[in-house]
Amino acid sequence: MSEAYTPTSRTQLRRRPARGVYDKARVHAILDEAFICHVGFVVDGQPYVMPTAYARIEDQVYVHGAAAGRFAAALGSGLDICLTVTLVDGLVLARSAFHHSINYRSVVALGRARVVTDPDEKRRAMASLTNHVVPDRWDEVRQPDEKELGTTTVLALALEEVSAKVRVGPPIDDEEDYAWPVWAGVVPIQMSAGAPVPDARVQPNLVFRTDRLQKRSAP
């Protein structure tokens, strides 16, 4: 049996509890498929929500930012944060406007970020941040020198207070609406990669095959 996160008053779904997912393996699968999160934090009472790349290693999610920037400074100061990851899977078209919906999988993680100071953990996190977006990229590129490591702040959020929310399946219409003469069902939505565009100075014998990106999103 797979382990699960313990719902708290802050992560327990009240409406539509059937959409709530606390199973660790399912939460991790969502985190491992997406690569952009939205991080919420509060400065002077005002919430801010910023998109950023992330990667998971076991029960830690890592993000990074410029050491000189506001984002890393705010997160590194021990603020409570919310890290949200959303995958949009489909448009749910019902016969009534009211029952339109979206199929999605989202994860919400609450906690305080920790600045990663251990050099080994920091390098491992940075390798994951790169490889999570493009599998196996870290080992083929020029890795960071001391100066680059110094200008990058890596932050870790421990996955402890976590929930996922998932909607799947067709629209559910009211019985009397099924005769309505309009198409109803799900339009699947996916993110996909187009043809790679080399920059002006790529050596002519080098190619990038987008099928390696599938390694990330494979279920």
Add this chain to the structure above:
Amino acid sequence: MSEAYTPTSRTQLRRRPARGVYDKARVHAILDEAFICHVGFVVDGQPYVMPTAYARIEDQVYVHGAAAGRFAAALGSGLDICLTVTLVDGLVLARSAFHHSINYRSVVALGRARVVTDPDEKRRAMASLTNHVVPDRWDEVRQPDEKELGTTTVLALALEEVSAKVRVGPPIDDEEDYAWPVWAGVVPIQMSAGAPVPDARVQPNLVFRTDRLQKRSAP
């Protein structure tokens, strides 16, 4: 000349100011292409970030939620919120790990949400919320009755304190790295619609053509 939002201390980009966009037409174009936002709000000091659909009408962005839910109750109580919209356009693969990046367009809007109580504005907002995801859908489906309208809370955020951030173009490597023997450039990323999956009770003569979704994302 197009109008622009006035940067404030909270929306002025400090790092990489060249990525900042305040031009209203460009901000609106991003808002009109995406359809999922992430809304940040604070309850008992804890920030929460929730994904939700939205639509723009002129200088208002509308979201909606179940009147009985925590989300609409929190937003409707006059909290400061942050509404963030992110479009991921490409993976930027450099020769050094450090210069990897993501091409994206994001909008951050700050302010307080207003509960929409005027019936005409509420209906117009709900029509936009439907039509923004699936163009022209509102007029072909069964529209909300009084009970459904009553169980839905519509919230408006005035676009006043707003900024966008845009990264485009190829990677920028350090000069000494250009000889590194690895492919570099941009892998375009887009959201696309797959073949529609009708639900079990669709009348057999009805079809859904995904090309109508292009009307939303057309530049």
